[in-house]
Amino acid sequence: MNDTPLADMTLISSLRRNLRDLAVPEDAAPMQAYMKSAMPFLGCKKPVRAQACKALFAARLPLSPAVLLDTVAVLWHEATHREERYCALSLLHHKKHAKHLHTPDARLLTLLEEMVVTGAWWDFVDELTHSFGSLLRHAGESMRPLLLDWAACDNMWKRRIAILCQLRFKELTDFAFMQACIEPSLPPSPMADEFFLRKGIGWALRDYAWSNPAAVAAYVQANEKRLSPLTRREALKRISK
Numbered sequence: 001m002n003d004t005p006l007a008d009m010t011l012i013s014s015l016r017r018n019l020r021d022l023a024v025p026e027d028a029a030p031m032q033a034y035m036k037s038a039m040p041f042l043g044c045k046k047p048v049r050a051q052a053c054k055a056l057f058a059a060r061l062p063l064s065p066a067v068l069l070d071t072v073a074v075l076w077h078e079a080t081h082r083e084e085r086y087c088a089l090s091l092l093h094h095k096k097h098a099k100h101l102h103t104p105d106a107r108l109l110t111l112l113e114e115m116v117v118t119g120a121w122w123d124f125v126d127e128l129t130h131s132f133g134s135l136l137r138h139a140g141e142s143m144r145p146l147l148l149d150w151a152a153c154d155n156m157w158k159r160r161i162a163i164l165c166q167l168r169f170k171e172l173t174d175f176a177f178m179q180a181c182i183e184p185s186l187p188p189s190p191m192a193d194e195f196f197l198r199k200g201i202g203w204a205l206r207d208y209a210w211s212n213p214a215a216v217a218a219y220v221q222a223n224e225k226r227l228s229p230l231t232r233r234e235a236l237k238r239i240s241k
């Protein structure tokens with residue numbers, strides 16, 4: 001039984017064709033090597049992907065919430081090259097679909113969780129922070145418990161989402177909530193040595209330091225022995241000595 005019956009197959013087939021028509025094959029191997037990806041690349045760098053999507057998205061968007069999720073799911077599940085998944089994320093996060101990321105319904109959350117878990121690398125996961133940030137802004141009451149659960153779960157990438165979900169919130173950042181999401185990944189956590197968590201914590205703190213450097217400096221000082229040198233260095237980058 002087809003579990004994505006509403007997918008816009010015209011958009012999908014056209015996008016796949018555009019990517020292949022515009023690909024620069026000699027770029028494919030270096031892109032795959034840089035990303036340390038088992039999935040191959042076509043050879044479409046970001047400007048080329050934008051070109052592949054632009055006219056197509058202008059003609060066919062916005063999609064309804066149900067059609068959007070089914071279309072993104074097909075692009076993600078059936079991807080043979082990494083660029084197809086990048087385009088699935090571009091479609092999901094298109095400005096014409098912003099309101100679709102205001103309500104955390106079960107279908108959306110299930111798909112997002114699957115993308116985090118199966119993507120399992122920084123390029124996909126960091127892009128997915130846009131989805132979770134939007135949901136947190138508009139449905140904080142239901143998203144906070146979920147993200148706190150993720151912050152303490154056994155999947156590193158779900159933890160990274162919880163840590164980074166307030167990127168670009170600026171003065172609207174709930175710093176207490178950020179700290180609660182960081183805490184499970186600090187010593188003595190068995191995940192405390194994970195590079196992508198140490199780096200993510202530093203990134204989240206550095207981003208908030210644009211709005212409240214004093215709070216970040218105080219937090220780093222209070223937790224100096226628990227934060228790795230990498231985390232401290234990242235967190236304090238924007239703070240004057």
